[in-house]
Amino acid sequence: MATTVTNTKPQWRSYQQTGNPSDIVDSPTVADAIGGKVDGQGGQAANLEMFASSLDTESALGDYLISQILGFLGVDGWVPWTPALLLGNGNDGMQVSYPVAGYTTRANMLWFWLSVRLTYKGTSSGPVTIKGLPNPSVGNFSFPVTLRTTGMATDGTPATAEVTNGLITLFHGSNTNDPSNVATDADLENAATLDISGWYPIEGPLI
Numbered sequence: 001m002a003t004t005v006t007n008t009k010p011q012w013r014s015y016q017q018t019g020n021p022s023d024i025v026d027s028p029t030v031a032d033a034i035g036g037k038v039d040g041q042g043g044q045a046a047n048l049e050m051f052a053s054s055l056d057t058e059s060a061l062g063d064y065l066i067s068q069i070l071g072f073l074g075v076d077g078w079v080p081w082t083p084a085l086l087l088g089n090g091n092d093g094m095q096v097s098y099p100v101a102g103y104t105t106r107a108n109m110l111w112f113w114l115s116v117r118l119t120y121k122g123t124s125s126g127p128v129t130i131k132g133l134p135n136p137s138v139g140n141f142s143f144p145v146t147l148r149t150t151g152m153a154t155d156g157t158p159a160t161a162e163v164t165n166g167l168i169t170l171f172h173g174s175n176t177n178d179p180s181n182v183a184t185d186a187d188l189e190n191a192a193t194l195d196i197s198g199w200y201p202i203e204g205p206l207i
Contacts, residue, residue: 078102087185088126095120113197136166145198151189
């Protein structure tokens, strides 16, 4: 999606040009106008923070950022896939308002992301997993991926997730190979959100 870069500036007039004292702008007014402004082209900024919720892949900025990342990877675009959130072996009665996901591959590597927004977790019970990945991970190895979540209980440490074969498993802390570390339906609120992204090796030719 192409966008036009534009810069904005206050419509002030120069006192040196007009000689009108009312055109003198005080420092607080200047500071308010500058605020967090960053020029769209040719400007510089330090210590910017971007959050997952600000990266809308359907917006002009999100589309541009994603295209730049894919260009760096040498691929053309994300391929959609359908993540299936499971509690135990099912998702009876589950209501999901925002299940979206994408992936891309290059040689023997797969990059992916997904976002799931629950409105009701349903009546199924058991470990929290997500299936539907387009390719299983190589061998029987597990690979950590990034998990950002709200409405999910933890053990006091950040929740984590891993890909094993074609399944994503969620943990309410670090995976210590103890089954009690696996997140379950009891850890999820009805309005929980899950945002997961990462990469892992798949069967294929080496680069």
